[in-house]
Amino acid sequence: MVSARIVLGCALLAACSPAPRTQVMAFIRVEPGVMSRAERLEVVVRGGAPGEPREERERLFFASPRGGEGHALSWPVQVALVPDGRDASRTFEIIATVEDETGAFARTRVQSGFLSGETLALDVWLRDDCVGQLCDESESCINGRCAPLRMVEACSLSQLDGGVASCTPADGGAGADAGSDGGVPDVDAGSDAGPSDAGPADPLDVHNAIFVTSRTYVLGDLGGIAGADAICQTHAGEAGLPEADGYRALLPTASESAIARLGAARGWVRMDGLPFADRVEDLEAGRVLYPVLLTETGARATVPPGRGVASALNGDLTQHLGNCMDWSSREGFLHAFGDPRDGTGRWLRTDGGPFGCHESMQIYCVGTARSEPLTPPVAPEGAGLAFVTRDTVAPGMGVAAFDALCAAEAPAGGPTYRALVAPAEGVTAMSRFAFVGPWARADGVLVAEGPSDIEAQRLRSAIAVTADGARY
Secondary structure, eight states, X not given: OOOOOOSSOEEEOOTTSOOOSSEEEEEEEEOHHHHHHOSEEEEEEEEEOTTSOOEEEEEEEEEOTTSOSSEEOOSSEEEEEOOGGGOTTOEEEEEEEEEETTEEEEXXXXXXXXXXXXXXXXXXXXXXXXXXXXXXXXXXXXTTEEEEOOOOOGGGSEETTSOBOOOOTTOOOTTSSOGGGOOOOOGGGOSOSOOOTTSSOOHHHHSEEEEEOSSOEEGGGSOHHHHXXXXXXXXXXXXXXXXXXXXXXXOOOSSSOTTXXXXXXXXXXXXXXXXXESSHHHHHHTOOSSOOOBBTTSSBOOXXXXXXXXXXXXXXXXXXXXXXXXXXXXXXXXXXXXOTTXXXXXXXXXXXXXXXXXXXEEEEEEEOSOOOOOOOOOOOTTOEEOOOOSSOOOGGGOHHHHHHHHHHHSOTTSOOOOOSOOSSTTOOGGGGOOOOOOEEOTTSOEEESSHHHHHTTOOSSOOOBOTTSOBO
16 A cells, blocks of 8 residues: 655555545546556646646556556556645646556546545546547647646536535635636546647637536526526636627526527537537427536536436426526425436436425526537447437347347448347346447437447437437
8 A cells, every 4th residue: 555645645545544534536547448558657746726836746656567666557546635734725737647668658637626625536537539649738638639728626526425516606625716727627528628729620619608507506596597697607707718798597587488598599519519509499309419418617517316407497498397586586496407418308307306496506508699500420430320219119029129120220231230238137238249339329429439338328428319310
């Protein structure tokens, strides 16, 4: 066991000693291609007070049996970060670099902070599509490209035990006010926040963004719809989004639907640049591409079990289902909320509730200043097709009947298709497939990069499109 206390407070996770309360547990994870090559991992930790340059505090080495000296390399590598003096206003940066016999071949950077009295978990991913991308100090590789760093708010991280970080806009924890230092989106979101200088234009510079607020708000204390819009504009400004004053809360009032509040806007992308929806009509019909998923910081939105993001909407954004007296009273109930992880109409309305207007929730925020059409997504080269069938088969008919239905609805003249079902107890569905990915929908949206994504239920988008491109 190795442990160390330095100015930042960086140590290998040690089960034999009690964990301090104010800390972040970083889990450095790799995808199969990186894992197969990695012989050595270097982890550099930098830290400092808000507004000050971060200084190197620790450099840790991990090695496989063939990789030389260092701590034993076993994935995921766990590193505990503790702020000096339990000062939760401090921030940190983790730089993880993997090497093989030829030297460094992949690197990622993540910046975030702490919350007082909270033990938070942070996933740091080294992905296969970033092999060969050793970005400079102001960038990190996401989705195969070097992208400008963005701070991951501590408020957006999960607690180590799986709970939700308890913080408010006034919380002294780092990340809420450290954005000037730069940072990166939560790499577990699996996508790029922007291109390198030599690439195409950053989608966030061309299109409207849609995001979930990284902080929660009491539904009846929003200050009316104008106050809700001001909250979205504040979050957009903190994220450095262009035309931040054009952001609106995706909420209705008694006199105006959420649709009417969007005006002539079109073309929405997530905070990592992936396309969300092109037209208002697509939003109404639930024809979303990649799920909202992310906060304005680029981190994956954390939603407590049984809750969601405030919407007060039915599936087509036209009716309000209880709106706390136009978001100005703690009396009453909210009867509809959405799931930002969902790629169907449930992103607006899912089962659950009602919730009192005195309770706190996150909000969807959308840009309205732009009307540039989205470029349709293109499936990765060599991707297999994943689709949902139009017809159904009774569960008792067996695996052969499922496979037959897939074959009947699959494109003619193509490869063999099988149903994504487990053939027997104790046998995984993926064991039936020799193809190792990636998979995409008929509309070009990536579903999963490899079998591990499917087995871990870590899909990039919902398999909500039929073989001929119709929405399920």
